[in-house]
Amino acid sequence: MLRKVGEAVHRFKMVRDGDRVAVALSGGKDSATLLEALLLLQKRAPIDFSVCAFTVEQGKFLRPIEPLAEYLKQRGVAWTYFRDAPSLRLTEDQPEHGCDLCSRYRRRAVYEIAHELGANAIAFGHTADDFCEALLRNALFTGRLSALPPVTVSRSREYRLIRPLVFVTEDMTRAYAEALGAPIVPCGCSQKTGTVRRSLREMFAGLEREYPHLKQNLLSAMGNLDPSRLLDTRYLHLDGGQAPEPFPIVTEA
Numbered sequence: 001m002l003r004k005v006g007e008a009v010h011r012f013k014m015v016r017d018g019d020r021v022a023v024a025l026s027g028g029k030d031s032a033t034l035l036e037a038l039l040l041l042q043k044r045a046p047i048d049f050s051v052c053a054f055t056v057e058q059g060k061f062l063r064p065i066e067p068l069a070e071y072l073k074q075r076g077v078a079w080t081y082f083r084d085a086p087s088l089r090l091t092e093d094q095p096e097h098g099c100d101l102c103s104r105y106r107r108r109a110v111y112e113i114a115h116e117l118g119a120n121a122i123a124f125g126h127t128a129d130d131f132c133e134a135l136l137r138n139a140l141f142t143g144r145l146s147a148l149p150p151v152t153v154s155r156s157r158e159y160r161l162i163r164p165l166v167f168v169t170e171d172m173t174r175a176y177a178e179a180l181g182a183p184i185v186p187c188g189c190s191q192k193t194g195t196v197r198r199s200l201r202e203m204f205a206g207l208e209r210e211y212p213h214l215k216q217n218l219l220s221a222m223g224n225l226d227p228s229r230l231l232d233t234r235y236l237h238l239d240g241g242q243a244p245e246p247f248p249i250v251t252e253a
């Protein structure tokens, strides 16, 4: 697991000397694994960086957060628990609100916390499974060949947003978080996964019984584009071999 995180951090230049990395802890197995991986990397890396953690309370946790607080205290991790008042109001006033609104509120809170923590990088626990699902979801349902950015910058350019678990599957985070004994505080929403996501997960699970390296292959494919065999004219040599336009720089809202 650490080798895969190290590979991602190195390949995408996720962490740099002097960084202060704030890890977004959602209460789940993935972000618990991410925090531990970064703490281990911090001890081994030839560069100097600091790690802190935070959790945004949006009124959706199904269990008390205290065991997580106790666990982090024992591990000596500086942790900020942020009760986001606008999110809590949203959950109360509009309990049926969608993911778009919820994540917009969370994003604002995350930037606010990162600012207070003096962080310049924010680490999220998206896994290889999330990248693979996003790729298929976008291709099949939105007509775009894209997944998630492993590294990007916030729109204000104040923060580098990183996803060091890009090569780590959820089979690994499940086993790792269990071995760590990290308390899992489930979110009410993770119980009601949308139908598209559920279908994609079932599809992967079915195919992986026969082709266990499927996600690995998809991740390799994401890093090995052949635009000349796709249909985007921005990257085709239509005018007698003129160089294609460079890929645009993407920022996150």
Ligand code: SF4
Pocket (backbone or CB within 6 Å): 060, 097, 098, 099, 100, 102, 103, 187, 189, 190
């Ligand atoms: S699944 Fe729930 S917590 Fe996650 S973005 Fe959607 S509404 Fe928010």
